[in-house]
Amino acid sequence: MSTVVSKARSKGATAAKINGRMITSEEFLDWLEPGTLADLIGGQVFMHSPVNLRHASLVNFLDRLLAAYLEEADVGGVLHRETVAVRLSARETFMPDLGYFTASQVSRMGSTHAAFAPLFVVEALSPSTAKRDLGMKFAAYELHDVQEYWVLDPDKLAHRFFRRAGDLLEEFALDSDKISSTSIAGFWVKRTWLDPDKIPKVSACLKEILRSSKRH
Structure with missing residues (x-):
């Protein structure tokens, strides 16, 4: 797993940019785990809010x-x-x-x-x-x-x-x-x-x- 994605996970994957750059779809897909709900929009990771x-x-x-x-x-x-x-x-x-x-x-x-x-x-x-x-x-x-x-x-x-x-x-x-x-x-x-x-x-x-x- 890349350093970029590891840092994204450690911060809850909510940072728009990590190490001065946005993440790619490949890094995002590598980071995703079963049960994790999020979108990658313009290189930024947005976690899904708990559903009411x-x-x-x-x-x-x-x-x-x-x-x-x-x-x-x-x-x-x-x-x-x-x-x-x-x-x-x-x-x-x-x-x-x-x-x-x-x-x-x-x-x-x-x-x-x-x-x-x-x-x-x-x-x-x-x-x-x-x-x-x-x-x-x-x-x-x-x-x-x-x-x-x-x-x-x-x-x-x-x-x-x-x-x-x-x-x-x-x-x-x-x-x-x-x-x-x-x-x-x-x-x-x-x-x-x-x-x-x-x-x-x-x-x-x-x-x-x-x-x-x-x-x-």
């Missing part, structure tokens, strides 16, 4: 609903929750709250990380991450071909949804209660389902989604 109950409830719901849909609809691909590091560039490696990889992408994944962006990404905001999720991380996801980016706000419920339009991620469904995914065929949610205080049953939501897909 509202954040966890909302991400848990969407994780279970989407996983159930992928299985029932036989869409294929794999959903990862904050466990797979995504190397986007030499100094950008993220661990998104949720990331969906197609079957084709899965076949190209390494044993320790993905060297490309997921098709679909979900990040849930917290006070400490909001600026990064809608700023530096947004720009990196946009640059590296993420096709759809959902930014959930567990506290204010000001959820935002972005989809690929050429080189950009453009916002959609601003005033819509039904948010239809543009990258996962047939999957959608109601905005009212995304309230941590009123999380519905996954089974009921899944039945509604599947019924809708059969009608079309």
